[in-house]
Amino acid sequence: MRTTDQIIELFKQISQASCYNFSVGDVNGHYAVLEVSPNAVLVRTSDTGLICTNHFLQAEACNRPDVTCSRNRYSFLTEQKAASMTQNDLFNLFADSASPLFFDDYDNLFGTLHTFSYSFETRRLITALAQGNVLDINASEWFAGKDLTMKAIYGNIAKKPTQDG
Structure with a gap:
């Protein structure tokens, strides 16, 4: 795999038994967070950097019942401007x-x-x-x-x- 788009296509072809977030990228500066579940692969992209913790932002129905800790980590990283560190x-x-x-x-x-x-x-x-x-x-x-x-x-x-x- 050479590009983020190729990685995304690969994940769409592979069946998943559980829900996971994957941070992927390539040498061309294309980055994505993949929210992967048995039902779908949802993709978040950004030119300014991405933050990924242990919960889904798009596929919220796939989250554990309590993701407070993960949401707090996400907020902390956002406040720290982690994408530019x-x-x-x-x-x-x-x-x-x-x-x-x-x-x-x-x-x-x-x-x-x-x-x-x-x-x-x-x-x-x-x-x-x-x-x-x-x-x-x-x-x-x-x-x-x-x-x-x-x-x-x-x-x-x-x-x-x-x-x-």
């Missing part, structure tokens, strides 16, 4: 455990497991597990066969102690 600033905003975008309610199976960022312009991929070391990759070099220097990434997902220990 740098890749580093955005990555840090999501990965920082003090950020309102970071969640650690792991006991209730809700929390930030990892952060991932990719820049189509620079071909730079940044990822980290929760509260862990950062892996920063030049994707062009990696795809061309250059080995990564980091052998493992680590994170810290703390579970609160129970009465059983």
Whole structure:
């Protein structure tokens, strides 16, 4: 796949069992958020950047009963003008455990497991597990066969102690 339009067409051909948001883009600067459900693929596009959290804006009937947390994250990103932030600033905003975008309610199976960022312009991929070391990759070099220097990434997902220990 080389273009956002090709990716959109592919998603329209693949049957889906669940509802997901996908942020896609291409080197030409065409970006889209795909709201994918078993019934449809709805597409949001923008020339000024897109924000995507864990709820649908167009296919609201597909949302979980309570998406308050996701809507709050969306509002926060909109207020921060996230669509115009740098890749580093955005990555840090999501990965920082003090950020309102970071969640650690792991006991209730809700929390930030990892952060991932990719820049189509620079071909730079940044990822980290929760509260862990950062892996920063030049994707062009990696795809061309250059080995990564980091052998493992680590994170810290703390579970609160129970009465059983």
